[in-house]
Amino acid sequence: MTYVVPNYFIDNRYENLLKIDNLLCLNYITKTKDNTVNARTTMHSMGILLEGSKVIHLSNEDININKAEIFFLTQNNYYISERALKESKYKSLLVYFDDKFIFDFINKYNIKISSKEEQSIVKASYHSDILFENSVQTFQEYLKIKFDENLLKLKIEEIFLQAIRLNENEMHCFFNSILSTSQARIKYILESNIDLIQSLDDMCKITRLSENKIRRYIKKEFGQTPKIWLDSKRLEKAVLLLNNTNKSITDISTTCGYSTVSWFISQFKKYHKQTPKEFRHKI
Structure with missing residues (x-):
């Protein structure tokens, strides 16, 4: 079975799924056994791994994601997600976003993209950087108590800014992957x-x-x-x-x-x- 996300979470009415404008946030926790699932994305995504680990098998590479690491994945990727639980628990924070969020974000913070390369997935660690780690922890706490939506959106933007601070070139390549396909997004999704x-x-x-x-x-x-x-x-x-x-x-x-x-x-x-x-x- 192939899981189409975030559609699967929406259709199954996950109680931890929160909608903020053109964003979807999910505090995802599972205590089931280690598993492997096929997935496709209908929105761009950001995943923050809090417990356990996972491997994202793409068509041309495998990406290992461990605790205290974050990844950004462009829309319409087909991948196999292989999760490994630690002490019977897998926990992550997921944020799904569309082209508009990226356009608004780039304009709002006047981001000057310095690279012409494209990259559909970017990974970074926040464990060794106290500012980045604090941003993630605060975002997690806000999700728990369904904090003010404007503040939650700002926390998401803050995490993006932290990722740019530590991985500027990779994040610029990620933005390029979105910008280069935005005009043909619907056609691209349907055909794929x-x-x-x-x-x-x-x-x-x-x-x-x-x-x-x-x-x-x-x-x-x-x-x-x-x-x-x-x-x-x-x-x-x-x-x-x-x-x-x-x-x-x-x-x-x-x-x-x-x-x-x-x-x-x-x-x-x-x-x-x-x-x-x-x-x-x-x-």
Whole structure:
């Protein structure tokens, strides 16, 4: 099973989930056994590890996160999170944020980005820096007592500023990753999650937009209805996989988001006048 976050926490109404404007904060605690989960992000995130440890397995690297470390991860990453508990407890603070928060933050503090490189994940330690550690501890206390939302937002901004103070180049690269894809964010999210989308409702959940906004966006950008766009993108991806991989027809069907192989074959034949198997053999 793939967990889409923060959607999973919202849909399951986590009691520790707090919404502040365009931010979502979660004081996450688990006492279950060590586990490994597949996850995708529909918002950018900041994670602060308080107890235990975890490994984030990305497509091209593994990131080890230990107690008293913080990480920033860009939206729409697909990863495997492998958690290890310490003394039967895993505890972290999670903050989910969108492009607007970053734009406002950069403008508010007049941050001059000095790097042109991009980095989708950044890690830092706050244990050895008393100012950074105090910022994290205060933020944690504010979350416990549901403090004034304006102060909570300021504490989040303070943690960002502390991370920039200690890891300026890496944080600038992280900001660049967000800024470089912001204009095509909706398209990027939809295309990268084709396998999870079965309906317009799924599009809304993945992008966190209303039905009307999704319809208008797809009509404006592609001149199509959501259903026609989804069908074309699925088949476009299927053709790519048939041409360039040895994946079975069943695997391709699943990867492209079809509920059954027979439905995939039927739709493919409808558009290409031949079955996927026939198409592959003619290449």
